[in-house]
Amino acid sequence: MLYKPRYKDMHADLWPTNYRLGMWAWLFQKVTGIEIIGYGIMHFWGISTALVGVNGQGFDWFAGVAGMTAMSAIADVVTIACIMYHTMNGLRVILMDLGIGVRSHRRIFWGLMAIAFIVWALAAYELLPLIIGRSGTI
């Protein structure tokens, strides 16, 4: 009987159920980085409306109408979550590079995640008035 390896066994290192904390942290660092780049492109696209019309008519339309929809506030809330994760995990990476707290890296990770969650929750609470009772489209 020929042994037929399953995909799970062939790529054991890359199978998500075999990931440990550091691997998830690394993966989410990439995912949140890409999300922040996507938000940055949208943000620059939006503020570049300053070049449309005279005396910033395009900008005032964008900031006052498009920038005040529930959709853009939801994008802000998601992006602040990504920024806080990326910053706090990045801080952990720098600490590990400096050789600080390598043995307690798990506790440091969860401590930094607690800070990230608190800052995100405060920002999300501030942004709530822009989400509740507003339509999702322009």
Added chain:
Amino acid sequence: MASANKTAEISGTTGMRPGDWAWLLQRVTAVIIAIIIAVHLWIQHFGVPITDPVTYQEVVERLRNPLFLLLDIVFLAAGLFHAVNGLRAIFLDFGLGRRGEAALNISAVIAGIALFGFGLIILVPFLLGRWPVW
């Protein structure tokens, strides 16, 4: 003997190759961005009542201050380096081979410089002291 010399060179920046600089600058720009993004969010988005939309006039007034201009230029440069180098790191993780990595590195440098120039266009009137009047 040669390896002993190599070990001695680890301290300081002598003998650092471009990839080592990219690694170091990724950390340096990370710290710069973390500080500037906090200032940026606080002043430009949370400093005023959040339900009031920001106006073009307010932005132009703010950019008349050379300090804010400098802050935005540093933010642009550091953010672009961090973003382009971060994407480069993601592509490198897939294993591209020597030629692929060389092409990736050249593309990253070109993209970074081009996007920096592109971003600078909007700030040129302010840099020249001829901000748009309303």
